[in-house]
Amino acid sequence: MPEEYRFDVFGRAIAVARKAEVWTVFDIGEEGKRRRADIQIPAFIAADELLQYLDDIFHESATPARPCVRVLPDGRWDLPPSTE
Structure with a gap:
């Protein structure tokens, strides 16, 4: 089973999975569907x-409301609302 990590990359929800020593990145849509990033x-x-x-x-995508990349809580794809 591949390792998988979830991040909020300045308002963009992504999943990063590792399988056979290769990282694969997926964009996560609002409905939870994944597509290759x-x-x-x-x-x-x-x-x-x-x-x-x-x-x-x-880092060029940073904003005052989203100053850094964050780990998303397990089982959640929804991002907190931006305060911009």
């Missing part, structure tokens, strides 16, 4: 480095 994560990135890696590559 055009995001590449190098295989050498460890699971505990994903949050920082995503924050580093998407």
Whole structure:
């Protein structure tokens, strides 16, 4: 079974799954459906480095309401409302 991690990337819900030493990234729609995202994560990135890696590559998308990438709680895809 692949490892899977969920993140709020500055208002974009994504899932990052690892299978056979390869990271695959999915966009998560409001209805919970997944589609492959055009995001590449190098295989050498460890699971505990994903949050920082995503924050580093998407930092231009930061806003006062969403200043950093966050881990989404298990079982939830809905993002908290933006205060912008």
